[in-house]
Amino acid sequence: MLETWGLLLNGIAAASSPTILIAVAFGAVVGLFIGALPGLGPTAGVAILLPLVIGFDGTAAVAALGGVYYGSQYGGGVTAILLGIPGDSAATMTVIDGYALAKRGEAGAALGISIAASFIGGLVGLILLTTFATTIASAAIAFGPVEMTAVMVFALSLVSVLGGKDPIKGLLGLCLGLWLGTVGLDPIVGIPRFDLGSAHLFDGIEFSILAVGLFGLAEMYNTHLGEAEGENQIRFRMRDLLPQPRKIIRCWRELGTGSVIGFIVGVLPGAGATAATMITYAVAKRMAKDPERFGNGAYEGVAAPEAANNAASYGSMIPMFALGIPGSGTTAVLLGGLLMIGLQPGPMLFQTQPDFVWTIFGSFYIGNLALVAITILLTPLLASCAFVKPGYLFPAVIAIVAFGIYSINYSMFDVMLAMAFGVIGYVMMKLGYPPVPLILGLILGPILERGIRRTLVGTNGDPSVFFQSPIAVVLFLASAVMLFWPLIRKQIRNQRARPATN
Amino acid sequence: MLRVRTLDLAVSAMLFLLGFYIIASGIGFGVIDSGTPGAGFFPVIVGAGIVLFSGINCLKVLRQNAMLSEIIGTTEIMRVVLTSIALIAFCGLASPLGMLVSGFGLMVTIAIIFGARTPDMIGRAALAAAVMSGVLYLIFVKFLAVALP
16 A cells, blocks of 8 residues: 555646646646536546647646546636536536525635535645555456456446436447447458448547547537526635635535545546535535525535535546546546557556556646646636637637648548537437437447457357356346446336335 | 427438438448457347337327427527538638638628627738738647648
């Protein structure tokens, strides 16, 4: 364990290089604005920035993308408190007491609590991430190709929880993603598949093109104009934004439970930061001596969800770094980013690229601390950016996307492809097709296909090899349970409802 | 104006056909090669999945009328269509005009599509687009050393 913290200290030292610091600051600031802007969430933010930061050095690129992710958790709280508009869904619970406090003239105090809670939640999440990611990765190091194939199958089965309300559409999206993953040269035999006779598709579909289209462009197409407009901006003093120890100590219980619950919920695939904030808020209210204060402007009502959503964002990175499984939309895009720079997330990452892993973890610690100061300084700007009309914001975002996509392969064909995926993403959004399963399929499909085929080539086509490893069998069973979970849950609900009806 | 149900049915039907195309192509690539899975093994399974799930979705949409009342407004559809046309024009004009000039045009057009209608708003959008073009030049040409057309 001591060795882990030694490695982390080295990582923090490595992350203090000017390049990484600039990347972290850049990602954190962009994340703050993305969190504050209603409409664009962290997934869209990371997806939009992906083609741009991929031009950075590999470690700096991932440090910047991580900065966007945790920066958006800070930013969401600012507009939630000052304007009553949650910048992203994870800030929804902050609106309840944060906006009530702001209307009562305590906007500064609410923002101060929100920033402090974000920092504490983030720090607890980071400490737990550092502790558990290495432990899980060490345990998973014994996994061979068969077990890793089973892990991939398990990851794909998460479609049942990441696939939104309609499991059929989730599975359909997953199959489409798996198909898109087969486009290009076959990894074993080398024959072109589904390339439509175009040399542009020989290397397959670039992940960032799909992510930008499905998450970035589609999100903008779907924005209702006028949504970002508002009138009643609440005033606050900069002095009040500084952390006030007395108020923070008053919320120690909510900060602690929020951080731990947020982290645990974040680790669970598909649960996400929004669910973490809801559970934490409910727990804080239940534990409170005077729960009637909740909803009318309670500091604890701001502290608990803000600590939870920051801890959850680090929790969701555990399955991604340690096992190579994305547990949420944002970590799916981050995982794609890691693959784009040539890194394969999973247990071996800690063995083969320790410098990268610890520098990234170190950059998270630096970013979390830096965000306290950056958020305080940028709060007035963040509050006003929620009023930026889509007519001014979207042209800039679309231009960054177009230039970023072009710069990956110097290809206008890629820009056209991103545009096509934007339209497909919009149609999917309208019809209730969740985009995350499609992304999961595109990222994990090629790895799974390679794993299955190489293993079967080694055994002359005997599939029983997949059932000889106890770990693989457990993972296959868990995958089956995950896949059929919606049906099982429906059955349980029906059975519960039956006696009540009788 | 477009009914969500009609669109859902049309998309499911297209996916159903796409699934068959993937299966047929997969068989063409070779499902089994010397006793081990060939290049078409995975596409055949995936294609079968697409056929199965799009078929189920088709039946589901036909059976339920809950989405009958939901519609997508003409303005919204036009926004998507016009943005796509603007992006295609940007790609086409990038080579003869240069990417920065064509990017400026793209930004002003997108601003108009997303609500900048009065001359005053268009003027401000053009100013923002000019500033943004400078920012893009600094990031991509100077910082990332990308050779823009």
